Amino acid sequence: IRAVLMFRQGVRELEHQLHPAARLPVKIGSHAVPNQIIFAIQAFVMMYIATIVAMTLVLLASGLDFVSAFSAVIACINNAGPGLNEVGPATNYAGLNDFQTWALAFTMLLGRLELFTVFVLFTRAFWRICDALNAYPPRSVPVVLYSAEQFRDITRSPAWAAAAFD
Numbered sequence: 001i002r003a004v005l006m007f008r009q010g011v012r013e014l015e016h017q018l019h020p021a022a023r024l025p026v027k028i029g030s031h032a033v034p035n036q037i038i039f040a041i042q043a044f045v046m047m048y049i050a051t052i053v054a055m056t057l058v059l060l061a062s063g064l065d066f067v068s069a070f071s072a073v074i075a076c077i078n079n080a081g082p083g084l085n086e087v088g089p090a091t092n093y094a095g096l097n098d099f100q101t102w103a104l105a106f107t108m109l110l111g112r113l114e115l116f117t118v119f120v121l122f123t124r125a126f127w128r129i130c131d132a133l134n135a136y137p138p139r140s141v142p143v144v145l146y147s148a149e150q151f152r153d154i155t156r157s158p159a160w161a162a163a164a165f166d
Contacts, residue, residue, distance in 0.1 A: 001028070002041050009038050047115045052077060055107045062100050072096075076104045077111035092160075 008026045015024050025032035052073055059069035064086065071083030072093070082089040086096070093101065110118050120126050130136060146154065155161070 002044065004028070005033060005038060005041050006045060009042070044115065047119070048077075051107070051110055051115060055103060058103050059100055062097070062103070064096070064100060072100075072104055073107055076107040079108060079111055094160075 005026060005028070012024045012026055016022065026038055027033065052070075055073045055077070056066075056070045059072065060066060064072070067084050068086035071085065072087045075081055075083040075087070082092070087093050093104065096104070151157070152159065152161075
């Protein structure tokens with residue numbers, strides 16, 4: 001529905017250029033969509049595009065070629081599977097270095113949890129509210145990271161497996 005609303009907003013802006021004084025609501029069915037919702041969707045789309053550009057630049061700076069970097073970011077943020085070139089359907093993400101893998105894992109989290117949900121964690125207001133409500137986990141959540149060799153030794157998993165979730 002975001003894409004439909006963005007398209008209709010684009011049409012509304014074009015019509016507004018022809019008729020500046022006209023009141024042109026964006027409608028879904030027979031209901032007008034409030035401008036606040038349209039603006040929130042525009043903000044989301046801009047954050048989405050900015051994230052794709054930023055993460056692609058990060059991967060380019062780490063030595064990955066443009067096609068592989070861009071397609072890997074698109075695949076990860078949309079949780080879509082393979083990309084192109086070095087991360088294409090005939091290959092996998094195993095050829096990437098650790099930094100590139102972490103960058104793409106973060107990108108996947110952004111796509112999976114929605115951008116605003118993750119970005120709000122980086123705002124000062126969020127942490128002030130947590131302090132005021134004393135809303136922190138009661139204990140630490142352990143995370144264990146292993147090298148590829150250690151992972152295979154511990155889990156006795158095949159070479160193509162790269163992670164396990166508990």
